[in-house]
Amino acid sequence: MHFHGYEWAGDGRLLVKESERRPVEGGGFRLSELPPMMTGWWLLRPPAQIRGTWTTAVDAVDWLAKRYEEHTPGGDPWLPIEARRLRAVEQLAGASDVMWSRWVSDSRWSGQYVIVCPNKIWPDIPCPATLASKQ
Template identity: 80%
Template sequence: MHFHGYEWAGDGRLLAKESERRPIESSGFRLSELPPMMTGWWLLRPATQIRGTWHTAADAADWLAKRYEEHTPGGDPWLPIDARRQRALAQLARASDVIWSRWVSDSRWSGHYLIACPNKTWPTIPCPTRRAARPSA
């Protein structure tokens, strides 16, 4: 098992474009950079959207904490980053996805996602890096 990291920050009103966030035909899903409606659906996106891949929960959680701090100045007043990182480690150890997202202003959304691969909730979705490595027919 390994973990792929994804992120998206932008105008949070764009999250209402649900058709781009669901893997249905003619939806624009594959080309969209908006976060999918379900975490495991990140694995359906092109491998170029992956921001990093880690083989240990600790390395993945370190990336998540660093990116979260960069995108959310002042952090989360209710849950300090060290406690947040420890919770992420526990989730990743159980092969669970971890999502840290929040509004950083009235309209700006910031989201950071660690997706377990293979994904226990979506076991039929292949790894995007292995899918990308296959020669085309």
């Protein structure tokens, strides 16, 4: 088991473009940079969208926390970063994906995602990094 990191920040109003967020024929999903509707679907995206790969949950969460703090200055007042980090390590160690996202202004959305690979919810989706190395 390993972990891939992804992120997207932009105009949150674009999130309504569901055809780009679902793997349907002709919807533009593969080339879209919008976050998929399901976390495991990130693994269907081109390997170029991977922002990092780690073999330990702690390393993946270190990246997640750094990116979250860069996009969300001051963090989340309702959930301190250390509590968030501890829970994320537990989730990843239990083979569950982690998504930290929030509105950072009236229209700006920021999301950071760490996806377990292979993914227990989507076991038929191959590792995108493995596919890239075979090309």
